[in-house]
Amino acid sequence: MNYILNIETATKRCSVSIAKEGKTIVCNEIAEEGYSHAERLHVFIEESIAAAGISYSDLAAIAVSQGPGSYTGLRIGVSAAKGLCYALGIPLIAVDTLQSLAAQAKIEKGLIVPMLDARRMEVYSAVFSSNLESKRAILAEVITEDSFQEFEETLYFVGDCAGKCKTVLTKENFVFLDEIVYPSAKEMSALSYDKFLKNDFVDVAYFEPYYLKDFMITTSKK
Known part of the structure:
Protein backbone atom coordinates (compact mmCIF):
# COMPACT_ATOMS: atom_id res chain seq x y z
CA MET A 1 0.00 0.00 0.00
CA ASN A 2 1.20 3.50 -0.81
CA TYR A 3 0.79 5.74 2.22
CA ILE A 4 1.60 9.44 1.84
CA LEU A 5 1.91 11.97 4.64
CA ASN A 6 0.52 15.38 3.56
CA ILE A 7 1.57 18.59 5.31
CA GLU A 8 -0.27 21.92 4.87
CA THR A 9 1.06 24.97 6.75
CA ALA A 10 0.78 27.81 4.20
CA THR A 11 -1.97 29.69 6.08
CA LYS A 12 -3.38 29.99 9.60
CA ARG A 13 -4.48 26.37 9.35
CA CYS A 14 -1.97 23.73 10.40
CA SER A 15 -3.09 20.52 8.74
CA VAL A 16 -1.73 16.98 8.45
CA SER A 17 -3.27 13.99 6.70
CA ILE A 18 -2.40 10.39 5.96
CA ALA A 19 -3.56 9.15 2.57
CA LYS A 20 -3.78 5.57 1.36
CA GLU A 21 -3.73 5.22 -2.43
CA GLY A 22 -4.79 8.86 -2.73
CA LYS A 23 -7.66 8.68 -0.21
CA THR A 24 -7.50 10.55 3.08
CA ILE A 25 -7.83 8.15 6.00
CA VAL A 26 -6.75 10.45 8.85
CA CYS A 27 -6.58 14.22 9.19
CA ASN A 28 -5.60 16.45 12.11
CA GLU A 29 -5.89 20.21 11.72
CA ILE A 30 -6.55 23.48 13.48
CA ALA A 31 -6.78 27.13 12.40
CA GLU A 32 -5.66 29.69 14.97
CA GLU A 33 -4.88 33.39 14.85
CA GLY A 34 -1.60 32.84 16.67
CA TYR A 35 0.02 30.58 14.05
CA SER A 36 0.81 27.65 16.36
CA HIS A 37 2.34 25.60 13.55
CA ALA A 38 5.71 25.13 15.22
CA GLU A 39 4.03 23.62 18.30
CA ARG A 40 1.27 21.69 16.56
CA LEU A 41 2.81 20.24 13.41
CA HIS A 42 4.98 17.45 14.83
CA VAL A 43 2.26 16.51 17.33
CA PHE A 44 -0.25 16.23 14.48
CA ILE A 45 2.19 14.10 12.48
CA GLU A 46 2.70 11.69 15.39
CA GLU A 47 -1.03 11.52 16.10
CA SER A 48 -1.90 10.96 12.44
CA ILE A 49 0.61 8.13 12.06
CA ALA A 50 -0.75 6.45 15.18
CA ALA A 51 -4.40 6.93 14.18
CA ALA A 52 -3.71 5.41 10.76
CA GLY A 53 -2.26 2.33 12.45
CA ILE A 54 1.00 2.54 10.53
CA SER A 55 4.63 3.39 11.25
CA TYR A 56 6.96 5.87 9.60
CA SER A 57 8.54 3.03 7.65
CA ASP A 58 5.20 2.46 5.89
CA LEU A 59 5.28 5.90 4.27
CA ALA A 60 6.04 5.93 0.54
CA ALA A 61 6.48 9.73 0.30
CA ILE A 62 5.96 13.05 2.05
CA ALA A 63 3.92 15.80 0.38
CA VAL A 64 4.11 19.43 1.41
CA SER A 65 2.13 22.51 0.43
CA GLN A 66 4.57 24.57 -1.63
CA GLY A 67 2.89 27.97 -1.48
CA PRO A 68 2.21 30.73 -2.03
CA GLY A 69 1.33 31.64 1.53
CA SER A 70 2.78 32.64 4.87
CA TYR A 71 6.58 32.80 4.79
CA THR A 72 6.92 31.39 8.31
CA GLY A 73 4.24 28.75 7.81
CA LEU A 74 5.78 27.51 4.58
CA ARG A 75 9.26 27.32 6.13
CA ILE A 76 7.96 25.25 9.04
CA GLY A 77 6.13 22.79 6.79
CA VAL A 78 8.93 22.40 4.26
CA SER A 79 11.58 21.98 6.96
CA ALA A 80 9.57 19.22 8.63
CA ALA A 81 8.91 17.47 5.31
CA LYS A 82 12.57 17.62 4.29
CA GLY A 83 13.70 16.26 7.63
CA LEU A 84 11.37 13.28 7.37
CA CYS A 85 12.37 12.58 3.77
CA TYR A 86 16.06 12.62 4.70
CA ALA A 87 15.54 10.37 7.71
CA LEU A 88 13.29 7.87 5.93
CA GLY A 89 14.97 7.95 2.52
CA ILE A 90 11.71 8.63 0.70
CA PRO A 91 10.78 11.22 -1.98
CA LEU A 92 9.35 14.69 -1.46
CA ILE A 93 6.27 15.89 -3.35
CA ALA A 94 5.37 19.58 -3.70
CA VAL A 95 1.65 20.40 -4.01
CA ASP A 96 0.34 23.76 -5.23
CA THR A 97 -1.37 25.44 -2.28
CA LEU A 177 -18.14 30.24 -1.31
CA ASP A 178 -17.72 31.62 2.20
CA GLU A 179 -17.45 28.21 3.85
CA ILE A 180 -14.13 27.47 2.12
CA VAL A 181 -11.49 29.57 3.87
CA TYR A 182 -8.16 27.75 4.21
CA PRO A 183 -6.42 24.94 2.32
CA SER A 184 -6.40 21.54 4.01
CA ALA A 185 -4.19 18.46 3.86
CA LYS A 186 -7.37 16.48 3.10
CA GLU A 187 -7.47 17.86 -0.44
CA MET A 188 -3.76 17.26 -0.92
CA SER A 189 -4.26 13.50 -0.90
CA ALA A 190 -5.47 12.99 -4.47
CA LEU A 191 -3.07 15.62 -5.84
CA SER A 192 0.00 14.17 -4.12
CA TYR A 193 -0.90 10.60 -5.12
CA ASP A 194 -1.22 11.65 -8.76
CA LYS A 195 2.27 13.15 -8.59
CA PHE A 196 3.56 10.04 -6.82
CA LEU A 197 2.32 7.80 -9.63
CA LYS A 198 4.06 10.06 -12.16
CA ASN A 199 7.31 10.13 -10.14
CA ASP A 200 6.87 13.91 -10.00
CA PHE A 201 9.19 14.59 -7.08
CA VAL A 202 11.27 17.60 -6.04
CA ASP A 203 14.88 17.63 -4.89
CA VAL A 204 14.92 17.27 -1.11
CA ALA A 205 18.16 19.22 -0.79
CA TYR A 206 17.34 22.18 -3.00
CA PHE A 207 13.56 22.58 -2.93
CA GLU A 208 12.32 25.96 -1.66
CA PRO A 209 8.75 27.13 -1.05
CA TYR A 210 7.00 29.30 -3.64
CA TYR A 211 6.78 32.68 -1.89
CA LEU A 212 5.60 34.82 -4.85
CA LYS A 213 6.30 38.23 -3.33
CA ASP A 214 5.97 40.63 -6.27
CA PHE A 215 2.56 42.25 -6.71
CA MET A 216 0.87 43.31 -9.92
CA ILE A 217 -1.66 46.13 -10.03
CA THR A 218 -4.50 45.31 -12.40
CA THR A 219 -5.47 48.29 -14.59
CA SER A 220 -8.68 48.85 -16.49
CA LYS A 221 -8.81 47.73 -20.12
CA LYS A 222 -11.33 50.45 -20.95
Whole structure:
Protein backbone atom coordinates (compact mmCIF):
# COMPACT_ATOMS: atom_id res chain seq x y z
CA MET A 1 0.00 0.00 0.00
CA ASN A 2 1.20 3.50 -0.81
CA TYR A 3 0.79 5.74 2.22
CA ILE A 4 1.60 9.44 1.84
CA LEU A 5 1.91 11.97 4.64
CA ASN A 6 0.52 15.38 3.56
CA ILE A 7 1.57 18.59 5.31
CA GLU A 8 -0.27 21.92 4.87
CA THR A 9 1.06 24.97 6.75
CA ALA A 10 0.78 27.81 4.20
CA THR A 11 -1.97 29.69 6.08
CA LYS A 12 -3.38 29.99 9.60
CA ARG A 13 -4.48 26.37 9.35
CA CYS A 14 -1.97 23.73 10.40
CA SER A 15 -3.09 20.52 8.74
CA VAL A 16 -1.73 16.98 8.45
CA SER A 17 -3.27 13.99 6.70
CA ILE A 18 -2.40 10.39 5.96
CA ALA A 19 -3.56 9.15 2.57
CA LYS A 20 -3.78 5.57 1.36
CA GLU A 21 -3.73 5.22 -2.43
CA GLY A 22 -4.79 8.86 -2.73
CA LYS A 23 -7.66 8.68 -0.21
CA THR A 24 -7.50 10.55 3.08
CA ILE A 25 -7.83 8.15 6.00
CA VAL A 26 -6.75 10.45 8.85
CA CYS A 27 -6.58 14.22 9.19
CA ASN A 28 -5.60 16.45 12.11
CA GLU A 29 -5.89 20.21 11.72
CA ILE A 30 -6.55 23.48 13.48
CA ALA A 31 -6.78 27.13 12.40
CA GLU A 32 -5.66 29.69 14.97
CA GLU A 33 -4.88 33.39 14.85
CA GLY A 34 -1.60 32.84 16.67
CA TYR A 35 0.02 30.58 14.05
CA SER A 36 0.81 27.65 16.36
CA HIS A 37 2.34 25.60 13.55
CA ALA A 38 5.71 25.13 15.22
CA GLU A 39 4.03 23.62 18.30
CA ARG A 40 1.27 21.69 16.56
CA LEU A 41 2.81 20.24 13.41
CA HIS A 42 4.98 17.45 14.83
CA VAL A 43 2.26 16.51 17.33
CA PHE A 44 -0.25 16.23 14.48
CA ILE A 45 2.19 14.10 12.48
CA GLU A 46 2.70 11.69 15.39
CA GLU A 47 -1.03 11.52 16.10
CA SER A 48 -1.90 10.96 12.44
CA ILE A 49 0.61 8.13 12.06
CA ALA A 50 -0.75 6.45 15.18
CA ALA A 51 -4.40 6.93 14.18
CA ALA A 52 -3.71 5.41 10.76
CA GLY A 53 -2.26 2.33 12.45
CA ILE A 54 1.00 2.54 10.53
CA SER A 55 4.63 3.39 11.25
CA TYR A 56 6.96 5.87 9.60
CA SER A 57 8.54 3.03 7.65
CA ASP A 58 5.20 2.46 5.89
CA LEU A 59 5.28 5.90 4.27
CA ALA A 60 6.04 5.93 0.54
CA ALA A 61 6.48 9.73 0.30
CA ILE A 62 5.96 13.05 2.05
CA ALA A 63 3.92 15.80 0.38
CA VAL A 64 4.11 19.43 1.41
CA SER A 65 2.13 22.51 0.43
CA GLN A 66 4.57 24.57 -1.63
CA GLY A 67 2.89 27.97 -1.48
CA PRO A 68 2.21 30.73 -2.03
CA GLY A 69 1.33 31.64 1.53
CA SER A 70 2.78 32.64 4.87
CA TYR A 71 6.58 32.80 4.79
CA THR A 72 6.92 31.39 8.31
CA GLY A 73 4.24 28.75 7.81
CA LEU A 74 5.78 27.51 4.58
CA ARG A 75 9.26 27.32 6.13
CA ILE A 76 7.96 25.25 9.04
CA GLY A 77 6.13 22.79 6.79
CA VAL A 78 8.93 22.40 4.26
CA SER A 79 11.58 21.98 6.96
CA ALA A 80 9.57 19.22 8.63
CA ALA A 81 8.91 17.47 5.31
CA LYS A 82 12.57 17.62 4.29
CA GLY A 83 13.70 16.26 7.63
CA LEU A 84 11.37 13.28 7.37
CA CYS A 85 12.37 12.58 3.77
CA TYR A 86 16.06 12.62 4.70
CA ALA A 87 15.54 10.37 7.71
CA LEU A 88 13.29 7.87 5.93
CA GLY A 89 14.97 7.95 2.52
CA ILE A 90 11.71 8.63 0.70
CA PRO A 91 10.78 11.22 -1.98
CA LEU A 92 9.35 14.69 -1.46
CA ILE A 93 6.27 15.89 -3.35
CA ALA A 94 5.37 19.58 -3.70
CA VAL A 95 1.65 20.40 -4.01
CA ASP A 96 0.34 23.76 -5.23
CA THR A 97 -1.37 25.44 -2.28
CA LEU A 98 -3.94 27.26 -4.40
CA GLN A 99 -4.81 24.12 -6.35
CA SER A 100 -5.49 22.17 -3.16
CA LEU A 101 -7.61 25.09 -1.89
CA ALA A 102 -9.57 25.06 -5.16
CA ALA A 103 -10.13 21.30 -4.76
CA GLN A 104 -12.54 21.99 -1.90
CA ALA A 105 -15.02 23.59 -4.32
CA LYS A 106 -17.15 20.89 -5.93
CA ILE A 107 -18.69 22.47 -9.01
CA GLU A 108 -19.89 21.12 -12.36
CA LYS A 109 -19.57 24.27 -14.47
CA GLY A 110 -17.67 27.52 -14.20
CA LEU A 111 -14.22 28.30 -12.85
CA ILE A 112 -12.70 28.28 -9.35
CA VAL A 113 -10.64 31.23 -8.12
CA PRO A 114 -8.67 30.41 -4.95
CA MET A 115 -7.35 33.53 -3.22
CA LEU A 116 -5.15 33.87 -0.14
CA ASP A 117 -4.76 37.09 1.79
CA ALA A 118 -1.49 38.99 1.43
CA ARG A 119 -2.39 42.17 3.38
CA ARG A 120 -4.34 45.26 2.30
CA MET A 121 -6.04 44.52 -1.06
CA GLU A 122 -3.24 42.21 -2.12
CA VAL A 123 -3.91 38.52 -2.75
CA TYR A 124 -2.31 35.42 -4.15
CA SER A 125 -4.69 34.01 -6.75
CA ALA A 126 -5.11 31.55 -9.59
CA VAL A 127 -7.92 30.26 -11.79
CA PHE A 128 -8.82 26.59 -12.20
CA SER A 129 -11.45 24.63 -14.10
CA SER A 130 -13.90 22.37 -12.27
CA ASN A 131 -11.47 19.46 -12.72
CA LEU A 132 -8.56 21.55 -11.36
CA GLU A 133 -6.84 22.31 -14.66
CA SER A 134 -4.99 25.64 -14.58
CA LYS A 135 -6.77 28.36 -16.56
CA ARG A 136 -4.60 31.25 -15.42
CA ALA A 137 -1.19 31.30 -13.82
CA ILE A 138 -0.69 32.09 -10.14
CA LEU A 139 -0.37 35.83 -9.56
CA ALA A 140 0.35 38.16 -6.68
CA GLU A 141 -2.02 41.01 -7.44
CA VAL A 142 -3.89 43.99 -6.04
CA ILE A 143 -7.64 43.41 -6.36
CA THR A 144 -9.62 46.19 -8.04
CA GLU A 145 -13.11 46.40 -9.58
CA ASP A 146 -11.52 45.44 -12.92
CA SER A 147 -10.00 42.19 -11.68
CA PHE A 148 -11.17 39.03 -13.49
CA GLN A 149 -13.20 41.06 -16.01
CA GLU A 150 -11.85 38.88 -18.84
CA PHE A 151 -13.86 35.86 -17.64
CA GLU A 152 -17.46 35.41 -18.75
CA GLU A 153 -17.96 32.10 -16.92
CA THR A 154 -19.30 31.92 -13.38
CA LEU A 155 -16.34 32.39 -11.04
CA TYR A 156 -16.43 30.70 -7.65
CA PHE A 157 -14.13 32.46 -5.19
CA VAL A 158 -12.67 30.51 -2.27
CA GLY A 159 -10.15 31.42 0.41
CA ASP A 160 -9.70 33.89 3.23
CA CYS A 161 -10.20 37.05 1.14
CA ALA A 162 -13.99 37.14 0.92
CA GLY A 163 -14.40 39.83 3.56
CA LYS A 164 -12.24 42.39 1.79
CA CYS A 165 -12.99 41.42 -1.81
CA LYS A 166 -16.79 41.14 -1.83
CA THR A 167 -17.28 44.89 -1.92
CA VAL A 168 -14.95 45.19 -4.93
CA LEU A 169 -15.73 42.07 -6.96
CA THR A 170 -19.44 42.57 -7.58
CA LYS A 171 -20.19 41.25 -11.09
CA GLU A 172 -23.20 38.95 -11.40
CA ASN A 173 -21.02 35.99 -12.40
CA PHE A 174 -18.91 36.28 -9.22
CA VAL A 175 -19.91 33.83 -6.47
CA PHE A 176 -18.19 33.62 -3.06
CA LEU A 177 -18.14 30.24 -1.31
CA ASP A 178 -17.72 31.62 2.20
CA GLU A 179 -17.45 28.21 3.85
CA ILE A 180 -14.13 27.47 2.12
CA VAL A 181 -11.49 29.57 3.87
CA TYR A 182 -8.16 27.75 4.21
CA PRO A 183 -6.42 24.94 2.32
CA SER A 184 -6.40 21.54 4.01
CA ALA A 185 -4.19 18.46 3.86
CA LYS A 186 -7.37 16.48 3.10
CA GLU A 187 -7.47 17.86 -0.44
CA MET A 188 -3.76 17.26 -0.92
CA SER A 189 -4.26 13.50 -0.90
CA ALA A 190 -5.47 12.99 -4.47
CA LEU A 191 -3.07 15.62 -5.84
CA SER A 192 0.00 14.17 -4.12
CA TYR A 193 -0.90 10.60 -5.12
CA ASP A 194 -1.22 11.65 -8.76
CA LYS A 195 2.27 13.15 -8.59
CA PHE A 196 3.56 10.04 -6.82
CA LEU A 197 2.32 7.80 -9.63
CA LYS A 198 4.06 10.06 -12.16
CA ASN A 199 7.31 10.13 -10.14
CA ASP A 200 6.87 13.91 -10.00
CA PHE A 201 9.19 14.59 -7.08
CA VAL A 202 11.27 17.60 -6.04
CA ASP A 203 14.88 17.63 -4.89
CA VAL A 204 14.92 17.27 -1.11
CA ALA A 205 18.16 19.22 -0.79
CA TYR A 206 17.34 22.18 -3.00
CA PHE A 207 13.56 22.58 -2.93
CA GLU A 208 12.32 25.96 -1.66
CA PRO A 209 8.75 27.13 -1.05
CA TYR A 210 7.00 29.30 -3.64
CA TYR A 211 6.78 32.68 -1.89
CA LEU A 212 5.60 34.82 -4.85
CA LYS A 213 6.30 38.23 -3.33
CA ASP A 214 5.97 40.63 -6.27
CA PHE A 215 2.56 42.25 -6.71
CA MET A 216 0.87 43.31 -9.92
CA ILE A 217 -1.66 46.13 -10.03
CA THR A 218 -4.50 45.31 -12.40
CA THR A 219 -5.47 48.29 -14.59
CA SER A 220 -8.68 48.85 -16.49
CA LYS A 221 -8.81 47.73 -20.12
CA LYS A 222 -11.33 50.45 -20.95
